[in-house]
Amino acid sequence: MLKTVLKSSAVAALLAVTPLAAVAQEYTLRATANSNEDDEDYDGLIVFKNYVENASNGAIAVELFIGTQLCSQPEECMQGVADGTIDIYIATSSGAANIFPYVQVLDLPYLMSDDRVAEAVLANDSAFVDLLQQKVMEDSGGAMRLMTVGNTGGWRNFANTERQVKQPSDLEGLKLRTVVADLPQELVKALGASPTPIPWPELFTSLQTKVVEGTANGITDIMNMKFPDAGLKYLTLDGHSYMGAMWFMNNEKFMAMSPELRTVVSDGFYQLQQATFASPKRKSIQAYEDFVAGGGDIYVPSPEEKAAFKEAADPVYEWFKSNVDGGQEAFDALTASVSEAEAAIDAARAADTQ
Template sequence: MILRRIAAAALLAGSLIASAAQAQTLRFGHANTTAEIAGELFQEFAERVNKGTGGAVTIRVFPAEQLGKEVDLFKQVKEGALDLSAPSMAAASSLVPALEIPSAPFLWKDWTEAEAVIRSDAFDPIFDELRDKHNIVPVTRIWYWGWRNMTTLDRAVKKPEDLQGLKIRVPESPVWVEMIKAYGAAPTPVPFGEVYTALQQKTVDGQENPIPTIFSRKFYEV
């Protein structure tokens, strides 16, 4: 979904749907707000499905974690309480740990390589496990969302050493935690929907996300 700058690929995620879902009205819960490009795209996806099926299938979209946090939404898909979700790889790895592989630092040369590998047979066993053990199949495995960028409250970060001693927001992801720790910073897991408040209250000193997310979530304000 989103390509990292320093960890190469992270938030490379596909919308996921429970394979057993047969309902004419499907519920799609995600973490993005309607002001974000992702939120707009998810709404357009629902509208196209509704139109393309002649109204036979209706998708109701619940943005901004209305139905739960990102990890919770993904688990609701597994349990059949929700039909579709759009988790990050960090959230998806809560069910299949190998889905966090794309988040490993400096793993990919560029977006083209990341996309080719994740769409290839090499990742089939990982997505097969998601389907066979958790009854979830991807609508798509990956899409591009932009390079990730670091923002901090009071310190410019131009090299890894600049992160020393800072509390950096990370998703609930072992790979991201270890990456930030290796830079000498203190990784601080914060749910996506609470990042702005965490920055505002100085619970964390900084965060990293792609430019569209930083702009739409107004992380640059704090």
């Protein structure tokens, strides 16, 4: 009996979307992600498409373009959103930094301690995300909206081909791959390693040929790209940054919709965000197992060792606040939201464990 009730409740939950009255298709949203179908971005888009098409009762169709069918470089894709040739695009902070430099605040290391804190800070009702949304709207001249901030790969950790890394000094002298953006390069330099900008598609060969000896990525990306086959063996779970990703939408397309349809799209992005929060947690389980089974070495820093990494990275905060347009404001908003989230979570944990 209980199983029947639970099953019925589950079905009811799936059908809890209240669709609009039946209407003909009015809008088509062209959404793109420069990734593949194994990626968290794709998982989020599938959830978004299913929710929006059903909740709008067919008034909105969502077309997915995974890979480089519509655009290949972040600048090109972002321009497409501004122009309206692309309706929805996901960008990492480094991909959006040329247009919105302050979004690099998402890459600042060791500011968010775990998933629970990160997900609270990146919630759309947080003061931090509200600030980013306002600035994106203003700085794009009203052309682009930041709809939500999700996750694209879990937590970024240091990995290399040469040795186990337990403390910052173990990174000294290693050539670490970074993206072209300044902030990741400043972090690598602060930790004593040598930053080497390498395009993502070239990283496997660069590791294999020793052009670089390490990188900073999430475990799902490491395994999806088969980096252990290129010699990547040592992984340190320092979790220095949560791999936040921003979902942008053309504002004219959004505002052309009725208030009811705008609500559907907004709720769809909430569903997408939750899917991208959950996806890396599940996928990382098997990814870690496969990494170790292939001969990989995983090291978990002690609290004292992690504090040493954070201390070594301190100069990056001052660099960001002093050198990035809007950096001080973004830093203050992020750290304030982190403090608020930590206080609320600590109180909830205390209540839950009485």
